[in-house]
Amino acid sequence: MAETKPKRIAVITGSTRIVRIGPEVAKFVTRILETELSSPAGGETADFTLSQVDIATFNLPVFDEAVHPAQVPIAAQFAHTHSKAWSAEIAKYDGYVLVTACYNGGPPGRIKNAIDYLYNEIRGKPWLIISYGIMGGYQASDSLKTSLETMYTHVVETRPTLSFAKNEPFEFGLPLDMRLAGAGKLGDQSLKDWQEKKSDIARGFEELKEYLMREKTSSA
Numbered sequence: 001m002a003e004t005k006p007k008r009i010a011v012i013t014g015s016t017r018i019v020r021i022g023p024e025v026a027k028f029v030t031r032i033l034e035t036e037l038s039s040p041a042g043g044e045t046a047d048f049t050l051s052q053v054d055i056a057t058f059n060l061p062v063f064d065e066a067v068h069p070a071q072v073p074i075a076a077q078f079a080h081t082h083s084k085a086w087s088a089e090i091a092k093y094d095g096y097v098l099v100t101a102c103y104n105g106g107p108p109g110r111i112k113n114a115i116d117y118l119y120n121e122i123r124g125k126p127w128l129i130i131s132y133g134i135m136g137g138y139q140a141s142d143s144l145k146t147s148l149e150t151m152y153t154h155v156v157e158t159r160p161t162l163s164f165a166k167n168e169p170f171e172f173g174l175p176l177d178m179r180l181a182g183a184g185k186l187g188d189q190s191l192k193d194w195q196e197k198k199s200d201i202a203r204g205f206e207e208l209k210e211y212l213m214r215e216k217t218s219s220a
């Protein structure tokens with residue numbers, strides 16, 4: 001019987017500020033995903049691998065290619081090294097877990113910009129969107145779902161939202177963990193509160209895996 005390759009899943013850290021909590025949130029999410037993979041419901045551990053992708057490391061300028069990404073690679077090629085590197089990295093994966101902050105009621109501009117470089121690399125592939133913010137970043141999640149679905153990807157139904165704790169002491173009307181987040185530190189109370197979100201994250205991940213397994217079954 002032919003060996004089937006494990007499905008590759010990227011956990012994407014979206015925020016790119018100089019001081020940021022994005023990598024800490026991605027770590028929190030990854031630990032939950034790893035636990036899910038180590039004790040799978042259907043005994044399918046070996047079917048998936050997790051990799052970390054940090055958009056910040058690609059230093060993407062505001063989209064600066066002459067060609068439309070939908071033409072790449074069949075009808076056109078990217079000219080710039082940064083576009084080629086980002087495109088090649090994202091093309092490697094079968095599915096994605098996107099960890100996004102919320103800036104002014106939408107996703108960080110650099111996430112939207114990074115997505116604008118893509119098309120065929122992600123077409124038909126599943127995404128799990130996990131957002132964080134004062135209200136859990138649901139506006140960023142909604143906006144990214146619209147963009148990704150416009151690009152013919154599949155966004156899984158469960159989109160977990162992680163809200164910062166509204167904890168004392170308040171300063172300038174802002175709770176402690178909100179101020180800490182602004183300074184690039186994930187507050188302990190928020191991390192504690194988010195333990196209750198583990199089941200949402202696990203459910204979204206299950207939906208992502210199911211989508212990937214369905215594909216595998218239909219192509220077997």
Ligand SMILES: Cc1cc2nc3c(=O)[nH]c(=O)nc-3n(C[C@H](O)[C@H](O)[C@H](O)COP(=O)(O)O)c2cc1C
Nearest residue numbers: 015020021022101102103104105133134135181182
């Ligand atoms: C420019 C800017 C706009 C923000 N707007 C929102 C917002 O609309 N909703 C929200 O929940 N948090 C907002 N925040 C607070 C962020 O949720 C918080 O700073 C968080 O740490 C951002 O993620 P990051 O540290 O990974 O960049 C904003 C932060 C910045 C820097």
